[in-house]
Amino acid sequence: MLHPKGLCLPLVVLVCLIAQSSSLGFRNGRHMNGFLGQPSSMPTLQRSLDVEDLWFEQRLNHFKPDDTRTWQQRYFVNDAFYRNDSQAPVFLMIGGEGEATKNWMREGAWIHYAEHFGALCIQLEHRFYGKSHPTSDLSNSNLAYLSSEQALADLGNFVSAMKRQYNMADSQKWIAFGGSYPGSLAAWAREKYPHLIDGAISSSGPLLAQxxxxxxxxxxxxxxxxxxxxxxxxxxxxxxxxxxxxxxxxxxxxxxxxxxxxxxxxxxxxxxxxxxxxxxxxxxxxxxxxxxxxxxxxxxxxxxxxxxxxxxxxxxxxxxxxxxxxxxxxxxxxxxxxxxxxxxxxxxxxxxxxxxxxxxxxxxxxxxxxxxxxxxxxxxxxxxxxxxxxxxxxxxxxxxxxxxxxxxxxxxxxxxxAQTNKYYGALKPGTTNVLYVHGSIDPWHALGLYVSTNSNTPAIYIEGTAHCANMYEPANCDPPQLKEARNKILKYLAKLLDGYASFASFT
CATH class of the missing domain: 1.20.120.980 (Serine carboxypeptidase S28, SKS domain)
Known part of the structure; x- marks a missing residue:
């Protein structure tokens, strides 16, 4: 049974601390530290979990075979619920345009899903964000290696290596999670690397570049x-x-x-x-x-x-x-x-x-x-x-x-x-096993897949909720439609992970 115990309490911690006269606090729809905030620091059983900085040797340029330069990419692991058998899934949270945070390894809706399914939880930080520094600085020439395509190739390379490191069976499924830009990446990872990513929960992800x-x-x-x-x-x-x-x-x-x-x-x-x-x-x-x-x-x-x-x-x-x-x-x-x-x-x-x-x-x-x-x-x-x-x-x-x-x-x-939309398919993605989740209050839903009649690309549209609301730690006072959406996500995960026909209500 899943019983989130979060309460709706006043929030006293800000993730967006900016300079005394900065004009960069909220620009282009993005907070200074990223689209996705930290979880709300509500008490959970996971709060005492010790999360280490782990490092993976990654290629700088995946699309030039003779370029042998590498760098160290940061990632986190939570194996507290991992069953470590041939059917145990792996949940991969994709980092985005801000620092990857350890709090997401301790709480958030995906942690409750992991507890239910016995999943291994991994979070990979996006290249050029947080502490994942592929180059010596952020000069224009170095930023040439910053793109969604390179980031997806990072994911593919990383997943392949983790499968070997953990000696995983082919039957163990990988499910990608992401919110906002990483929500887009989660869907695109399934599209571009279907042999590595078995499904995805794409929250508040804009698919149409405009x-x-x-x-x-x-x-x-x-x-x-x-x-x-x-x-x-x-x-x-x-x-x-x-x-x-x-x-x-x-x-x-x-x-x-x-x-x-x-x-x-x-x-x-x-x-x-x-x-x-x-x-x-x-x-x-x-x-x-x-x-x-x-x-x-x-x-x-x-x-x-x-x-x-x-x-x-x-x-x-x-x-x-x-x-x-x-x-x-x-x-x-x-x-x-x-x-x-x-x-x-x-x-x-x-x-x-x-x-x-x-x-x-x-x-x-x-x-x-x-x-x-x-x-x-x-x-x-x-x-x-x-x-x-x-x-x-x-x-x-x-x-x-x-x-x-x-x-x-x-x-x-x-x-x-135009090239981005052609490469990823925009609002007509050519993929399966991706669930798209959006909130009606969130302005970004206008560029996302929030209505779908195609069973291969199902969508959940949550009236009255905002950006990535379904991803945060559940609270007793969450509106009914948000609770219902999390239940639908749980059911969809059960469908992706064969053999999980019975599951508890996420309330």
């Missing part, structure tokens, strides 16, 4: 409106008032005060890139809250309910003042003193190639992947829309060019995204 991700803020608005439609109206009025106040010096000083800007706006009013960055930062306050709303992770400390209550509190003043109050909440959450919107400073930070830099926690690397493989740029280009027209696609392509290379222009990115 340069101009216009749907992102459409879902943000719909998610805010699900609380109260008036919330979106208040946000719209707030952004319109920002535009009005920017037009004169008194208004600019007013905005400096309301949003605690690090640099007076009068010094930047003629710089369109600075102003675009300002608007994108303010919009990201709402995007970050929506993306992680009530998902049992540390990212979810502030909820849609809270920010909409602020936006609808007319006693606080006009909507622009309420926008500033929401900004205050997010500054305090990230322990940041002021809103840094200066474009050139952001670019300078992102150009730092040292492993010791703040951007080396994943932001430089992930931005490189978006510029060379995926796009995924969350734009707002309509003047009459809620978030205005200040950060269109040209703003993000300009960042690719300024950070990395002039050659990463719009044409280059369009071609790269």
């Amino acid at each position: 340069v101009d991700f216009t749907q992102y803020f459409e879902v943000v608005k719909a998610s805010l409106a699900s609380y109260k439609p008036e919330c979106v109206e208040a946000v719209s009025r707030g952004f319109a008032q920002v535009e009005i106040l920017l037009k004169h010096m008194i208004g600019q000083r007013n905005l400096d005060e309301k949003f605690k800007t690090c640099t007076p706006l009068k010094d930047s009013i003629e710089n369109k890139l600075d102003i675009a960055n300002l608007f994108e930062n303010i919009a990201s306050n709402f995007a970050g809250v929506v993306q992680y709303n009530k998902d049992n992770s540390p990212h979810a400390k502030i909820t849609i309910d809270q920010i909409c209550d602020v936006m609808l509190n007319t006693t606080m003043g006009p909507p622009v003042t309420r926008l500033g109050a929401v900004n205050d909440l997010l500054l305090k959450q990230s322990k940041t003193k002021c809103l840094d919107y200066k474009y050139d400073k952001m670019i300078a930070e992102m150009k730092n190639v040292s492993w010791d830099s703040e951007v080396a926690k994943g932001m430089r690397q992930w931005t490189y992947q978006t510029c060379t493989e995926f796009g995924f740029y969350q734009t707002s280009e309509n003047k009459s829309d809620t978030f205005g027209d200040r950060f269109g696609i040209d703003f993000f392509i300009r960042q690719c060019m300024d950070i990395f290379s002039d050659r990463m222009n719009g044409k280059f990115l369009e071609q790269a995204v």
